[in-house]
Amino acid sequence: MQTATNTVDPAEIEKFQAMAAEWWNPNGKFKPLHMLNPCRLDYICAQVAAEFGRDLTGTLPFKGLRILDIGCGGGLLSEPMARLGAEVMGADAAERNIPVAQVHAAESGLEIDYRHTTAEALAEAGEQFDAVLNMEVVEHVADPLAYLTACQKLLKPGGLMVCSTINRNPKSFMMAIVGAEFVMRWLPKGTHDWSKFITPDELFDLLKSCGLEPVDRKGFVFNPIQWSWSLSERDLSVNYVTTSVKPA
Amino acid sequence: MKRDTDILIAGGGLNGSALALALAGVGFSVSIVDPVPPADKRSDEFDGRGYALALTSQRLLQALGIWPEVAGDAQPILQIKVSDGRASEGASPFVLEFDHGEIEEGPMGYMVEDRYLRRALMKAMDSASAVTQINSESVVAQDVDASGVTVTLSSGRTLRAGLLIGCDGRNSATATRAGIKRTGWNYDQTALVCAIGHQKAHDGIAHQFFMPSGPLAILPLPGNRSSIVWTETTAEAARIQRLSDDEYLAALQPRFGDFLGPIELAGQRFTYPLELTLADAFVADRTALVGDAAHRVHPIAGQGLNAGLKDVAALAEVLALSRRRGEDVGQSDVLMRYQRWRRFDTASLALATDTFNRLFSNDNGILRLGRDLGLGLVNSLPSLRRNLIREAAGLTGDLPKLLQGRPI
Numbered sequence: 249m250q251t252a253t254n255t256v257d258p259a260e261i262e263k264f265q266a267m268a269a270e271w272w273n274p275n276g277k278f279k280p281l282h283m284l285n286p287c288r289l290d291y292i293c294a295q296v297a298a299e300f301g302r303d304l305t306g307t308l309p310f311k312g313l314r315i316l317d318i319g320c321g322g323g324l325l326s327e328p329m330a331r332l333g334a335e336v337m338g339a340d341a342a343e344r345n346i347p348v349a350q351v352h353a354a355e356s357g358l359e360i361d362y363r364h365t366t367a368e369a370l371a372e373a374g375e376q377f378d379a380v381l382n383m384e385v386v387e388h389v390a391d392p393l394a395y396l397t398a399c400q401k402l403l404k405p406g407g408l409m410v411c412s413t414i415n416r417n418p419k420s421f422m423m424a425i426v427g428a429e430f431v432m433r434w435l436p437k438g439t440h441d442w443s444k445f446i447t448p449d450e451l452f453d454l455l456k457s458c459g460l461e462p463v464d465r466k467g468f469v470f471n472p473i474q475w476s477w478s479l480s481e482r483d484l485s486v487n488y489v490t491t492s493v494k495p496a
Numbered sequence: 497m498k499r500d501t502d503i504l505i506a507g508g509g510l511n512g513s514a515l516a517l518a519l520a521g522v523g524f525s526v527s528i529v530d531p532v533p534p535a536d537k538r539s540d541e542f543d544g545r546g547y548a549l550a551l552t553s554q555r556l557l558q559a560l561g562i563w564p565e566v567a568g569d570a571q572p573i574l575q576i577k578v579s580d581g582r583a584s585e586g587a588s589p590f591v592l593e594f595d596h597g598e599i600e601e602g603p604m605g606y607m608v609e610d611r612y613l614r615r616a617l618m619k620a621m622d623s624a625s626a627v628t629q630i631n632s633e634s635v636v637a638q639d640v641d642a643s644g645v646t647v648t649l650s651s652g653r654t655l656r657a658g659l660l661i662g663c664d665g666r667n668s669a670t671a672t673r674a675g676i677k678r679t680g681w682n683y684d685q686t687a688l689v690c691a692i693g694h695q696k697a698h699d700g701i702a703h704q705f706f707m708p709s710g711p712l713a714i715l716p717l718p719g720n721r722s723s724i725v726w727t728e729t730t731a732e733a734a735r736i737q738r739l740s741d742d743e744y745l746a747a748l749q750p751r752f753g754d755f756l757g758p759i760e761l762a763g764q765r766f767t768y769p770l771e772l773t774l775a776d777a778f779v780a781d782r783t784a785l786v787g788d789a790a791h792r793v794h795p796i797a798g799q800g801l802n803a804g805l806k807d808v809a810a811l812a813e814v815l816a817l818s819r820r821r822g823e824d825v826g827q828s829d830v831l832m833r834y835q836r837w838r839r840f841d842t843a844s845l846a847l848a849t850d851t852f853n854r855l856f857s858n859d860n861g862i863l864r865l866g867r868d869l870g871l872g873l874v875n876s877l878p879s880l881r882r883n884l885i886r887e888a889a890g891l892t893g894d895l896p897k898l899l900q901g902r903p904i
Contacts, residue, residue: 274829289821328822
């Protein structure tokens, strides 16, 4: 750790370290994340393109944008952002993920600044970004408000944060913990702690408390017939994603 | 290792060329390798080959901007007549008629000669700056690793790409080198293909006669000409192919009667053995198969090129969407989306045409009666008939955007 003050729960880091080597195998342990990835990328790309007036059908549409991927893992979001032309920093509190991500980016011919650090440390160092990707992280941190406040500081005025997490209700307990961890064995048991899950309204309140303006929220819905994820306007009952902007 | 091109296509036939244009249109750099010398590909001489383009295929050509180049030489198919027949007797009185007036989309399809389609595709590739044409060369080796594929050409030159697409036909070397096997069978039937000139007008009507030896299709070409696809047992086809042109015409004429008047040959004579094969997978690591390289169906419904262009449209759409979200388009989960989209559809088509052929290519009296009654029954039910027309025009199923004539 580069800083003494961080909000990452040490017990959580160890769980993900154990999983790091498998990051890039679409049929390996991270299969659920690989399955969700096109859906989250579509959402992120659409929001970033809309906010900064970029055309996704063009070449290097995100050129000139500085993007931070918090909890970058093996680089599943960082690499696509770099491929779209963004200047990307990938940060992860799990040290073992960094060399995995670096090796893979080099193989892919992409330049990405991967760092073993935290949002809090980067905010303290005065780093600034056009967009912060904060995907499936907030349910793992010890103090969500402190963490989101650090994320807010990392944004340039007019910057945008995409934040996804898991809702807290009986259905999400069944789906995310009983379903994904015990029945499907998509995730190791104990990956999630249901009491840390946050409802969309709670998340919006948190975002507002730390000075961000929430502008959008959608559900990620798994369709067992098509065996794939899609975005939903209405169904935010389990996995969901939000966009908020920092007032200019 | 730095990539020379985003995507390398092995095989520059109709599917390969259409795919190169579709991919270049959504921002990829494409290299297309074809063993045929350019002069041969651009020949304006009519060799007798033509394609029945489904409406969806025509829309794809429209979306790629090349339809205006071939429209003037295309014959709209206004009506399809399907009937049962025996060589000596001509068509049975039970005729199934499909008319374009029953669907709102216009003609049911178009007949286009190979030479015009090929020329239009070549011309479009010449003016597409993102397409690099490598002619008179073939791919002789492919080496896939974690971040790309290195392809070796017959000249010894190597090219690095993110994805290799095999459009190299039914004996696809791309598939073989990727370790993809094929499943299928031979029908012991061979299609005799030629173009004829005839005295009377065809009025834009396509005919399909189901003969005991196999189907006979008469497809209208511009002017008083038609394309013939005539199926016989392989032994009989070999015998007929050895006949002189006059004897050949003499054998052909009684099979469909004299409604077109006297006929003459208007091009070369070809034979194609009929087979049904399906690649065990349409994709492998950084490799995808398109068209005959992936599947070869019984050409009973003229669906070979149309099925290939469906692959083209689906693969181009999968790769375009993948590129726009910043994915590495050669990664296996991206390619699996293409396979999921196309392989089931292809297998269904293969099964349907096979069943159809087995039902019709025989002289069993009971089946023959059943067929005749069935054709009459279908004909009397407007909604069923309309669905069959839409199926033949390619308007059913989960349509890729290009097949709807829309940009990706």
